[in-house]
Every structure is written in C-alpha cells, then in structure tokens.
Amino acid sequence: MNDAASHPVINEISARLDDLTPKARTLGTYIIQNPSKVVFMTTKELSEACDISEATVVRFVSAIGYKGYSDFQDALKDFVNTGLSLPDRIDIKDLEEPGLNRLHRGILEELNNLKYLYENINVDTMNKFVDHLENSPTVYFTGSRLSYTYAYYFGWSLTKVRRGVHILKGSDSTTMDMLTNAPENSLVVLCASTRYPNELIKLSKMIRRAGHTLLSLNDSNISPVIQFADLSLVVPSKSIPFIGNVSGMLAVIQYMVQELANRKGEDLRTYQEQLEQVYLENDILFNLDHN
Numbered sequence: 035m036n037d038a039a040s041h042p043v044i045n046e047i048s049a050r051l052d053d054l055t056p057k058a059r060t061l062g063t064y065i066i067q068n069p070s071k072v073v074f075m076t077t078k079e080l081s082e083a084c085d086i087s088e089a090t091v092v093r094f095v096s097a098i099g100y101k102g103y104s105d106f107q108d109a110l111k112d113f114v115n116t117g118l119s120l121p122d123r124i125d126i127k128d129l130e131e132p133g134l135n136r137l138h139r140g141i142l143e144e145l146n147n148l149k150y151l152y153e154n155i156n157v158d159t160m161n162k163f164v165d166h167l168e169n170s171p172t173v174y175f176t177g178s179r180l181s182y183t184y185a186y187y188f189g190w191s192l193t194k195v196r197r198g199v200h201i202l203k204g205s206d207s208t209t210m211d212m213l214t215n216a217p218e219n220s221l222v223v224l225c226a227s228t229r230y231p232n233e234l235i236k237l238s239k240m241i242r243r244a245g246h247t248l249l250s251l252n253d254s255n256i257s258p259v260i261q262f263a264d265l266s267l268v269v270p271s272k273s274i275p276f277i278g279n280v281s282g283m284l285a286v287i288q289y290m291v292q293e294l295a296n297r298k299g300e301d302l303r304t305y306q307e308q309l310e311q312v313y314l315e316n317d318i319l320f321n322l323d324h325n
Contacts, residue, residue, distance in 0.1 A: 043109050044069070046098045057086045058094050065110075073114045073274070077103050108270075112254040115274045116228050143273050144281045150272040151282040159267045160286065163223075163249055164293045166265070170221035170247070171198055174213060177225035178204035178234050180278045184225040184251065184287065191291045194309065195302060204234050213237075213244060220246045224263070227253045227278055238262035251286070253279065 047062045054062055061084045065072050072080060081088045092103065100106040167173060173192065177185030182203055189201035202209040204224070213222065222241050226234050238259040241248045250263035253271065260266045269286050271279040295302055313319050 057090050060084050061094050070114050073107055073110045112256050147271040147279055147282050154270045164290050166221055167294050172217050173221045174200045174202055175223045176202040176204045178231040181225040181227040184283050188287045195295045204237055210240055222246050223249045225251045226257045226259045230258050234259055
C-alpha cells in the first residue's frame with residue numbers, strides 16, 4: 035500500500051488526530067491503518083468495527099471536509115487503488131466465485147461506473163481538450179502499459195478525423211527523441227492510469243521542459259502527471275478495478291473524437307473520402323464487393 039503521508043485524506047486525519055475526541059481518534063486511527071477495508075465499508079460496518087455510533091462516523095467525515103460519506107470513500111478509493119498490488123486485487127474481486135456471477139457482477143460494475151462518469155465528468159474540460167485537438171497542427175499521443183491502449187485508441191480514432199496525428203509508446207525511450215525533435219509548441223496528449231509507470235512521470239517532465247503543450251488524461255485526481263500538465267482531465271469511476279476501468283476512458287475518448295468530427299463540417303467528409311480512396315486503391319480493408 036501507499037505511504038500514509040501521500041494522500042490528502044490520510045494527511046488530514048493524521049494532522050487532526052491529537053485534537054479529536056477519544057471516539058473520533060479511534061475512528062481516525064482505524065482509517066489510517068485500514069484504508070483498503072474502509073473503502074468498502076458502510077457507515078454501519080465502520081461504526082461497529084470501531085465500537086462507535088454511525089453519527090460519529092458522519093460527523094467525523096464532515097469535520098475533515100467531505101459533504102458525505104460517499105464523497106469521503108471516493109477520495110479514499112483513489113489512494114487505495116494506486117497502492118493495491120495484483121494479489122490484493124484478486125482478493126477484492128473474489129475470482130473464485132462462479133463465472134456467470136462474475137460476468138453479471140462485472141457488467142453491473144461497469145454500468146455503475148458509466149453512471150458515475152455521466153454524473154461527475156467535467157464537460158467543460160473535455161471541450162477544452164477538443165479545442166486543443168482542433169487548433170494544434172501537430173498532435174502526439176502517448177501512454178505506457180495499460181494507458182498506451184488508451185493513447186493508441188485515441189490517436190488511431192483521431193486519424194479518421196484530422197491530419198498531423200502521431201502515436202508514441204511511452205515505454206520506448208525513442209519517444210523522448212521524437213518529442214525533442216517535434217515542431218515547437220506541439221500538442222502532446224498523455225494518457226495515465228493506475229498503477230502509474232515512473233517512465234510517464236519522466237516523460238511528462240521532459241515534455242514541459244521542451245515547451246510543448248501537455249494534456250493529461252487520467253483515471254484519478256492523484257495521478258502524478260497532473261502536476262506537469264497544462265490541462266488535465268480526470269475520468270472518474272466508482273469501483274476499484276482488477277486491471278483497469280476501461281469503459282469510462284473509452285467513452286470519454288469517443289466523445290472528444292466525435293465532438294471534433296462535428297466541428298469539422300464538410301471538411302471532414304472531404305478528408306474521409308480521401309482516406310477511403312486510399313483504402314480502396316491499396317486493398318487495405320476487407321471489401322465485400324471484391325471477395
């Protein structure tokens with residue numbers, strides 16, 4: 035797990051611990067010592083574990099700056115998610131249950147994640163992303179490990195809408211060469227997801243030093259690349275994933291690509307007709323008429 039001093043929730047509790055009432059101190063200590071348990075506990079379960087009232091739990095959460103218990107758990111979730119090892123995630127997901135149950139639970143989990151995304155995504159920031167994608171002559175997409183999947187999908191999709199798109203693998207050191215030699219003030223979209231690879235942090239620093247505009251697409255507010263970005267978008271989710279919460283990230287990418295396509299008007303049709311001609315002339319895609 036993460037160092038307790040590395041997240042605002044834990045920091046706030048630690049800072050106030052000595053000034054709390056005995057019951058609140060017991061609660062705060064339990065949270066600090068068991069964040070991976072608390073993130074899944076109801077107020078009743080937490081109060082019983084600490085031998086206090088539910089009202090004490092509610093007052094405690096309010097005292098450290100959260101509107102409600104669910105807001106507190108959402109903030110704690112980011113901290114827990116970043117620090118969970120693969121074996122920890124196996125325990126959370128209970129992979130030994132019947133497969134059909136896992137399928138049903140997995141679908142419901144993704145539906146809840148998408149509902150949470152719908153209610154909490156920052157649309158203004160998404161549209162600012164699209165502004166940059168519309169106005170920047172050259173755009174580079176990069177990510178590493180799981181987040182390279184998002185970067186590739188984002189960049190590949192955007193090649194169907196505009197020119198000047200490049201996709202770079204963040205785990206390849208030549209990406210630094212490519213961005214060092216990129217045109218001045220290029221736009222770089224960096225995708226980052228838990229558990230954040232250190233190579234993306236190094237790459238973020240290098241992009242800022244090179245003077246490029248850096249947009250970061252993240253899955254949590256504690257993504258370490260946010261501090262280096264000119265503009266950041268967090269794609270919120272409700273659950274802690276086994277590997278990664280994919281559906282929300284893809285939904286946001288689809289929105290931004292489609293929004294840019296909508297802004298292109300007739301220019302988009304001309305561009306896409308040219309692409310289709312290239313596909314046809316070079317027999318790139320399966321064509322029912324030719325088979």
